Amino acid sequence: MKQNIVNCTVSGHENQQILSLCLNLKCPFRTASCQLCKQEQHKDHNQDLKELNLIEQQIVSIETSQLNMISILRRMEYEIQAAIKYINHSVQTLIVPIENYRKSVSYKTIEDLGLFFKKIHSFDYTEQVGRLSQILNSLYKLNSQENQGNNNHIQVIASPSSIKQNESKQFFDQGFELCKKGQFNEAIKLFDKSLEICSTNIETIFFKAEALRNIEAYEKSIAEYDRCMKFDSDEKLEYNFGKGEALRAMERYEDAILLYDKALKADIKHFNSLFGKADCLRMLGMLEESLKYYNFALKENSKDFTCLKFKAVIMEEIGLEDFLDFYKIAAQIDPNDEYVQTKLSLYSK
Known part of the structure; x- marks a missing residue:
């Protein structure tokens, strides 16, 4: 809707448009004012509005700072809750084996095993059980020797479950060695045998996921990474990175x-x-964001050929002048790359 233009009614100002209304309580001319009125009648307190605007800006700045602080506190709250969740998981990991042996072992034995339990690693229960069996046998053997005069002999042998867990670990160790040699299909078979005995061994599940990813069985690999997250934690770097790599492929x-x-x-x-995220962003056409993450990655490894090459490609596509410098750096690392050499030949003419 079009607004009507109102002119000033003060004598001599009839051609001036009304601009504002003076709100100063001490002003004798508390009327609608034009530009000439401001200069003639309100000159002494014309600064009021500027001061009010300044106060308003300060209030807005304080409010923005408070909102930023609230956001920071919320992130801190989330991180603290995540840390508490991880600590609770770790505590439960320690408590379970201790409770399993508490009822069958004397207080003195538990005290002697205190240091051992402090070193428990949540990934390798089979090794823990084997070491625990050895320690118990040694302790009871010593106890038997001390009480020979009383014919109070005590002997402990490894339980069937301990034997099976050791067998599970042997399958895992063999599979792991094959993984290091790149024999992933054979390694998977051994990991499966290990999991038939101990189906929740996180270490075995994880390396099976890695092996499946290496033979391009991506769907199966993702399922194994999900199992790791289910039995252990969904916040660990290795599980999320491995699953991310499978999804990218x-x-x-x-x-x-x-x-x-x-x-x-x-x-x-x-x-x-960092590189994986940069590459995904590049494939989605988000070139400037992708370049940012290639730069982050190069801060951690400044001589990675593929990272330098794709950085140069993106810089060329978005029109940055110094893209050729990065093709040259990449060529120093791998002088046999055909794509890079083609670019250098093209721009050297």
């Missing part, structure tokens, strides 16, 4: 970025997660 770039973000939450400087 399946061209599910947006899903992969979510996993890389979770991995980077565990370690913000993890090179492979």
Whole structure:
């Protein structure tokens, strides 16, 4: 709706448009004012409005700072809750084996095993059980020797479950060695045998997931990473990165970025997660954001050929002048790359 223009009624100001109304309680001319009125009648307190605006800006600035502080406190609350969840999980991991042996072992034995329990690692229960069996046998053997005069002999042998767990660990160790040699199919068979005996061994599940990813069985690999998260934690870097890599290989770039973000939450400087996220962003056409993450990755590994190459590609595409410098750096690392050499030849003419 068009507003009507109102002119000043003060004598000599009839051609001036009304601009404002003076709100100063001490002003004798508390009327609608034009520009000339301001200069003639309100000059002594014309600064009031500027001061009010300044106060308003200060209030807005304080409010913004308070909102930022609230946001920071909420992030801190989330991180504290995540830490508490991890601590609770770790405590439960320690409590379970202790409770299992508490009823069958004397107080003195538990006291002697205190140091052992402090060193328990949640990934390798089979090794723990084997070591525990050895320690118990040694302790009871000593006890038997001390009480020979009373014919109070005590002998402990490894339980069938301990034997099976040791067998499970042997299968895992063999599979792990095959993984290091790149024999992933054979390793998976051994991991399966290990899991038939101990189906919740996190270490075995994780390396099976890694082996499946290496033979491009991505769907099965993702299922194993999910099992790791279910039995252990969904916040660990290695599970989220591995699953992210599988998703990236399946061209599910947006899903992969979510996993890389979770991995980077565990370690913000993890090179492979930074590179993986940069590559997904590049494939989604988000070139400037992708370049930012390639730069983050290069801060952690400044001589990675693939990272330098794709950085140069993106810089060329978005029109940055110094892109050729990065093709040259990449060529120094791998002078046999055909794509890089083609670019250098093209721009050297």
